[in-house]
Amino acid sequence: MTDTLSALRSLMTSHNPPLDALVVPSEDYHQSEYVSARDKRRAFVSGFTGSAGLALITKNEALLWTDGRYFLQAEQQLSDEWRLMRMGEDPSVELWISTTLPEGSAIGIDFWCISVEAAQKWKSLFAKKQQNLVPTTRNLVDEVWKDQPQAEINPVHVHPLKFSGRSVSDKLKDLRDNLKKEKARGIIITSLDEVVWLYNVRGSDVSYSPVVHAFAVVTTKSAFFYVDERKLSSEVKSYMEENKIIVKDYGAVSSDVALLASNQLTSANDTLSNGASETEVNSHKIWVDPRCCYSLYSKLNPDQVLLQPSPLSLPKSLKNPVEMEGLKNAHIRDGAAVVQYFAWLDKQMQEIYGASGYFKEAECQSSKKHSGDAKLTEVSVSDKLEEFRASKEVLKGHFALGNARFPNGTTGHSLDVLARVPLWSYGLDYRHGTGHGIGSYLNVHEGPHSISFRPGLNVPLQASMTVTDEPGYYEDGKFGIRLENVLIIKEAATQFNFANKGYLEFEHITWAPYQTKLIDASLLLPEEINWVNSYHMKCRDILAPYLNESEKAWLNQATEPIAA
Secondary structure, eight states: OHHHHHHHHHHHHHSSSOOSEEEEESOOTTOOSSOOGGGOHHHHHHOOOOSSOEEEEESSOEEEEEOGGGHHHHHHHOOTTOEEEEBTTBOOHHHHHHHHSOTTOEEEEOGGGSBHHHHHHHHHHHGGGTOEEEEOSSOHHHHHOTTOOOOOOOOOEEOOHHHHOSOHHHHHHHHHHHHHHTTEEEEEEOOHHHHHHHHTEEOOSBTTBOOOSOEEEEESSOEEEEOOGGGOOHHHHHHHHHTTEEEEOGGGHHHHHHHHHTTOOOOTTOOSOTTOOSSOOOOOEEEEOTTSBHHHHTTSOGGGEEESOOTTHHHHHSOOHHHHHHHHHHHHHHHHHHHHHHHHHHHHHHHHHTTTTEEEOOOOOSSSOOOSSOOEEEOOOOTTOGGGTTHHHHHHHHHHHHTOEEETTOBHHHHHHHHHHHHHTTTOOOSSOSEEEOOSSSOSSEEEEEEOSOTTOOOBOOTTOEEEEOOEEEETTTEEEEOOEEEEEEEOOOSOOGGGOOEEEEEEOOOOOOOGGGOOGGGSOHHHHHHHHHHHHHHHHHHGGGOOHHHHHHHHHHTOOOOO
């Protein structure tokens, strides 16, 4: 790390203008939460491998900001050269810079790796001390990362209608209707999940996220897809042509956005097909999501920008019947896989653990010979599970949220308290959010909605959204508890309908047994006991067709009814 920091500081000094600080975000050019190996610059620089964080390097200091999920991990991974800054406890990075660095400081960052929203906020704050946010002439981390992984050429594949549930033509028509409504003539799309959702394609450019490194620009008449064309098979190229999507090189997006700004971005294939608007939009506005990278935004005149959330985010979160059926089927198969794994694991544990109360550790396989019996390690778990004193409260919060009914227009922020109250009653809490959307063969975290203590995340919940129910409790260095089910929001049949609002409830689509060894039924309410038992019976019925006899036997034992 010392050599890396020294090399970066040398580049900061020789940069024009010289930099007093360098910001290294976690995000890639698309502001992704999870990035490819090549884009893990913050992890390379700091040694901290958590998914969220930001590094700041000054002439004399190196600081790492991360959130409560990763405090312990960061403490373990950061060297003595680094100082951990705890989000929510320590000053934010922009506040630290504005109050700590001297007047006139130049703060460098790759403008491809910061959002419009963040850049504007920082610029406004820095201006109070004549500090400047400076675009680096190149990514300085890439300059010093000698063994940086190469960009992978992973194939793009079509996500067929039988799984997507909606055609590209329909999605483009809806998007152009939104452009017309807002009097905009085009939109720049940078979020990877929005690009692939719109064009009904998927890929594997980011581990465990079936996305493609690509941009999209859509106007009232044209649709562009910016991607490394080596990733496209002849089949995918034909698919793009059939859907009137113009394929261009990934790097061409920068110059094309400049053309879009001057109303010169056109295509020889401009037609009124595939959802194109029949009415010319008499506006110079270009729609840009605040999460768009600042590099592309900076090519536009601010007066011509319609800066507001993407019109794709909400439709993507509202699952159509085909997507909902796919989610349900996938979670049934996942539930069966979980049961199969735990049945196998339990068998292994019985063989290793046995009835002795000890694990038998394997002898060291080396040239040295050890006399006597293999080492025995005592493992004991209190019948009362006193160490896991929060397990009941987490379960109660999980139950309270998952069985809630609420009126249309309710935000996830309003519901968050339901999962926390049982913990609060004992003076306990957790630092993470309570729930997030789930993509349909897409990202594990999907907005624009969430269930969170953060008041800014206030998008109303709607029927056909997915959301997780995952309260938890953690004691650093000791243990952690997290209960998580995936839910679908649906209309509720309530006895009354106050103010004709309509009411919503949750449908569980996760099927895996709770660990009843951690449940003290005497501390639960009758309705909570009944719900757990009912859920477990459904697990048996739903998963049985996917299990062999020994796996069914394990599941039956794991789902034995609990009683007070």
